[in-house]
Amino acid sequence: MSRFLEPADEALHTRLGVWIDQDLCTGDGLCVDHVPSVFTILEDGIAYCKEEIVFRNAAGAPTGVREKVFNDPGGGAELAIVPVELEAEVIQAASVCPGECIFVEIPNASPQLDESTIEESAA
Numbered sequence: 001m002s003r004f005l006e007p008a009d010e011a012l013h014t015r016l017g018v019w020i021d022q023d024l025c026t027g028d029g030l031c032v033d034h035v036p037s038v039f040t041i042l043e044d045g046i047a048y049c050k051e052e053i054v055f056r057n058a059a060g061a062p063t064g065v066r067e068k069v070f071n072d073p074g075g076g077a078e079l080a081i082v083p084v085e086l087e088a089e090v091i092q093a094a095s096v097c098p099g100e101c102i103f104v105e106i107p108n109a110s111p112q113l114d115e116s117t118i119e120e121s122a123a
């Protein structure tokens with residue numbers, strides 16, 4: 001599984017990010033049961049997000065996989081990017097998390113709306 005998309009897909013899709021507030025995590029592991037390639041439990045018994053990065057050769061064939069675990073407790077500054085094919089599962093895991101501590105966000109989303117676009121659309 002790769003965090004990278006084909007260019008055409010990337011243009012059409014806004015990626016989701018996910019993070020966990022470890023202060024609220026109960027350590028029950030439900031998120032790992034739901035999406036083991038996005039969530040993991042570390043030695044402290046608490047859940048963390050991770051990304052799987054696939055390395056490829058010049059021909060595009062996978063040559064290896066490395067995990068990056070976002071192990072900064074309570075850190076929402078670094079979002080793990082959710083693979084497109086796992087977005088529904090990650091959202092489901094967040095919705096049933098007993099600690100209510102899984103947060104799904106759109107990285108770098110701007111809270112400001114473009115009013116000219118809204119007016120044009122409404123016309």
Ligand code: SF4
Binds near residue numbers: 101
């Ligand atoms: S489901 Fe929620 S409370 Fe349970 S281990 Fe995962 S993040 Fe922690």
